[in-house]
Structures are given as structure tokens and as C-alpha cells.
Amino acid sequence: MMMYLYITAALAMMVGMVLLLGRLISGPSLYDRALAVNSFGTKVVLFLCLFSFIIGRADGVDIAILYTLMNFIATIAILKFFRYRALSGPLTPLPNSKKFDDLRAADNQSGES
């Protein structure tokens, strides 16, 4: 009885993943793709939880915890890389850092325009 519900929900997660793949392939901008990847990761986490209930083992939920945190870090890393073109350095410009002064100025300019 509950098994059918788990399998139905897992299949619905897979349908949602297919819909997100459509947006991931045809996204006009980078940010659509980043958003689709983030949402895809959330659905993978839910699928892992349901799958560990289907097969009756608790291991999938551990991987789901890991995947949640990895998904967040991956999203932030993608956004940071495509904004600063480098993964080194602080995420926000430090008050007295020479290195990010021009980046901060460019940010302020693009925000005002």
C-alpha cells in the first residue's frame, strides 16, 4: 500500500527531473541553467529519500544529507565563478582589499544603470 505511494512519488520526481532537463538545455541565460541545476538537485535529494524507503535501507538518506550540502556549495561556486571568473578570493569584497576594488566599482555601476 505505502510501497505503491513511494514508487508513485519517485516516478513523479523523475518526471520533474525530465521537465527540468528541458529548461536546462533550452535556458536562454546562465542563471536559468543554474536555477534548473539547483532545483534538479533538490529533486535528486527527494528521490534518494524515497528510494531508500522503497528498498528498505537507511543508507540513501545519508547520501541525501550529503547531496543537499553539496548542491548548495555547487550552486554558490558556479555563481561565484561566473561572476568573478575565479574561485579564489573572498565572496564579498573586503573593506580594504585592493584586489576587489575595481570589481566592487563595476558591481555598483551595473547596479545603478
Next chain:
Amino acid sequence: MSETSHMEAAPDALHDVAHHGAAIGWDSVLEWGLTLLSGGLILIGVFFVLAGALGLLRMPDFYTRMHAAGMTDTLGAEFILMGLMVQSGFSQMTFKLLLVAFFLFVTSPAASHAIANAAHKSGLKPKLGLYKAPSINEIDEHGSA
């Protein structure tokens, strides 16, 4: 403990069988209630997750897409995890599912905010004004309006 209560309830159950034809114990009522509760929560969560995926695919603009995905993903995920928590009872599994729910609840809005902030800073403009969906005649052979 359940065995002793079962043995004490045995004469009552026989009494029920004699009078009503079927024994209705509180255990089966509780089990069916838990099944209905967790099933309803999981189905609500599946609805929200599918609605979010469909909105992410079909909305006209990046910011509306982000609204559809960011809102419904968090809510649907919390509903599905709540249904699984109800089903697994008081166990180690519930604690792990609670951890997953907590991390999703914290990181999903933060990631949505980061994506929206990055898009806004990069100068991506939202579509303003009345949106008119492209009709089938305006779509060229490349599939775009």
C-alpha cells in the same frame, strides 16, 4: 507491552466479533490514520514539486521562473519529508530525515537569493508589461517566437 494489552483486549475483541462481525482495534485505526496522513502529505508534496517543475519550464521570464522554482521546491520537499517522517516513526531515520529537511529549508532559499542577486547584478532585466504568449503562428521553424 503491546502483547499484554493484546491479551487483555482479547475478550473484548471476541465480544466485538460476536456483536459486529469484525474486531475494530485501536491499533488498526492508528495504522490507517498514519497511512492516510503520510500519504496525503506525500501527495501534496508531489503536487507542489511537479507544479514547480512545470512553472520552471513554462514561465516567460527568468524572475518568474525563479519564483515558481524557489517557492514550490522548498514547500514540496518539506511536505514529502514530513510524510516520510510520519511513516518512519521515532527512529534514527526520522532524525536523518529531519536533518535533510533542515538543510533544505536553510539552503534552498539562500541559493535562490544568490541566483537572483547574481542575475540582477549582471544586468538581466525582468520582462515588464503585459505578457502575451506567442501564438502558434508566430513561432518560426527554430521553435522560438
